Amino acid sequence: MNKPNKVEFKVWGKYALFTDPLTKIGGEKCSYHIPTYEALKGIISSVYWKPTIVWIIDKARVMKKIRTQTRSAKPIDYSGGNSLAIYTYLTDVGYQVEAHFEWNKYRFDLEKDRNENKHFFVARRMIEKGGRRDTFLGTRECQGYVEPCRFDEGVSDYDDYGELAFDLMFHGFDYPDESGKPELWARFWRPKMVNGIIDFIRPDKCTIKKFVRKMKAEKIQTDGLGEHGLLEGYVESEVAQ
């Protein structure tokens, strides 16, 4: 990686639900007050992602006051029928995020695709377009919207707040395709929000980890455009200017 390839964007929505695993098992989901690393990684991956790259979230800035709202839900059971539950969402959320990408070391087949400029410019363009796929803030029902921005612009509700420390929170999962091991690990950390800005630690720097289960990595290999049968029936020709 030669040049810094930071992207900055803002994401906002009416509701967000970054579920706390402690409340998830019972079904009465309650949201964390700040987004998890994994949720933000998911958002930028929805905007633009290729198997060649791995997104790393650097910082996030909370723009709006943290407010919660409870809503009742009718979650459906496997066997038909439903139960009732109460979910606690964050309401009226807005974040500014700064992220950059690195190469996925474990995809050797994609070495030819490791073109910094290409991915960087496409990512920037996709942020301007609002994303290739739907973005959602935590859970699927919380629609999010993405726009480009400069990280420190604008006034946030927490500009002069000072420091706010959070207790042990979920950071993200180590999936086999990015860690190289056939295991699923969960990472945790203790975030600190200083004047609204949360500095995320890198996944490899997380010290508190938990082994979840054995997981097989999907062995996808691709030859890119050279794939057999992809361009069958097509002939290269010059386009008349």
Add this chain to the structure above:
Amino acid sequence: MSWMHRLYETYENCKSMVGKIEDDNQVPLLPICHTTQKAQIEIVIDEDGNFRRAKVIPKKQARTIIPCTEASGGRTSGEAPHPLCDKLQYVAVDYSKFTGSESYYQAFSEHLSDWSKSQDAHPKVLAIFKYVQRGKVIEDLISCKILHVGVDKMLLKKRRETKKDKETIDVFDLLPGRENKKKDRIENWQADAFVRWIVEKEGEECPKTWEDRTLWNKWIDYYSNKKNQRGLCYVTGEEKPYAEQHPAKLRTDGDKAKIISSNDWGGFTFLGRFTDTKENNTYQTCGIGFDVTQKVHSALRWLISRQGVVFYVKDGVKASPALTIVAWAVSGAQIPKPTDDAFAILGEENLVSDESSVVSTAQELALRLKNKIAGYKAGLGDTSSVVIMGLDSATPGRMAITHYTELTGSDFLERLEHWHESCAWIHDYGVIEQKESKKVKRKYVRFVGAPSPKDIAEAAYGSKVDDKLKKATVERILPCIIEGRQVSRDIVESVVHRASNRVGLENWEWNKTLSIACALYRKLNEKEGYSMDLDENRKTRDYLYGRLLAAADCLESFALSLSEKKRPTNAARLMQRFSDRPCDTWKDIELYLTPYKARLGGRAKKYMDVIDRVMSMFDSPDDFTSNKPLSGEFLLGFHCQREKLKPKKNEPQSIDEESVLDKENENI
């Protein structure tokens, strides 16, 4: 989320209060692996397991701290036995001989024997085990005349003959009734009696097993050693033995709802990428340390019992706990309840009764409240956190955390003070109950401050409001108190509307609704800056109309009181119409006043003066002649003017103060 951390911290900070039973109605802060249960029978044995005596426990001393396992702590019916103290069904070998139904003694004795053989056994445990093994529990109780048998030598199902002596209590008085579905009535079933032990030994300082801390610790050690699955605790981040089940019984003793429950194996909630099954649960999703969850739930249960508010919802016949709001300081210091009204915060000692000749002004009463709240500051300190938590359940088995706010102590007190200042009015419905010989006398006391959310809900929707609506309204008002949000317009409109309909309510209820409406209207229009005293310079149409109505009402009421008639005044009857069409109705009211003016003669002067003055204050004739309906502001004018026109102590009563009827004050 941080609620678990805060509760854990609170437990650690309040360690000195563990096990202290302050009030028999309240749940104490329990040591881990223990729960409380109401016991009915107390058996005294010696260190060798010989029966000495037994007695029936009076209700006030019934609450007992007993050791429990995860399974027995959350048991519903006939399964996991408690390790030491349990019902006769578990403890007595001869149960089936005397009742004819199955005894659960086997499971109980297995566990107890395991404990007595382990390295964490306690001499008391050995004694109890010896006694229980002899199998004469019920026999001994019968010979002591604690339990009663019939002619067939089986335990009686209900009392056979009436008690000779009304003072002594027997076991039938204390037993929880068991519903006999066939006969459709409650039966006192002696076998449901819960037993607790006392082991007497020479030199033993603490024969009572439920107060013996060494016994508690032995049980905790023994049970902790039995846990084998370990892993990362999601609360502390350390490796600890995992909890398999989490405690229930948080809001009330019979509450089966759990905050952390992993019962959703049949839904789409949390499986997905995790491969755990109910049979093979390796806690992939989430694991919590065993002692952590015990401490957290124990702290929560203690706090709810001590300083929480539980709202019940009627589900058919039963009332089950629903919304629960609890606020506490993490350091364990005392804080005022956010759901209290100003009267409850002040406390009875601070209020001056009507006897005194000094009539406190609104300012003095407000100042007293401010000082009381400021008094908590010293105990809290600046940096101590205050947590406000709201819990609710959609299904009887699970609870959700609907609110969670963490504030610094000073922030919390500031916001509470602001609430009581901005949403304040003069209220006259504070009740003090005084016991004089055998009667309970009720005194009504005036206080200044905000009404409680419960009272607001009742004022907005009626005293017979549906439980769910009451609960929802309280939930909506809570952010106004805690986060300083503005009250919702619809609640205010609803209260104002009900307060305008004077004939539809009884006198005490109307007065209460009136002052609550004034408080809420004042809060909604904070920027107008209404004062609680009469504002002689205010020229807004609605305010002046309110004053007019008050003057007419007081005049007529005074005249009626002189002639000792007790009918409602015309102004009272026409209040609803007045608020809809003030100008037309005023014409009628003024005409109705003529005979009373004539009757009073010179004594009517002060009321007529007010009416004249107010009439001249209307800015333009259009203001007066327009029939536009009045907003809630007229209630403010009405209340202030009525206060001003109220006679001082030496003058004859002209306002119906006596007709503030007795009302059962429900527990909040």
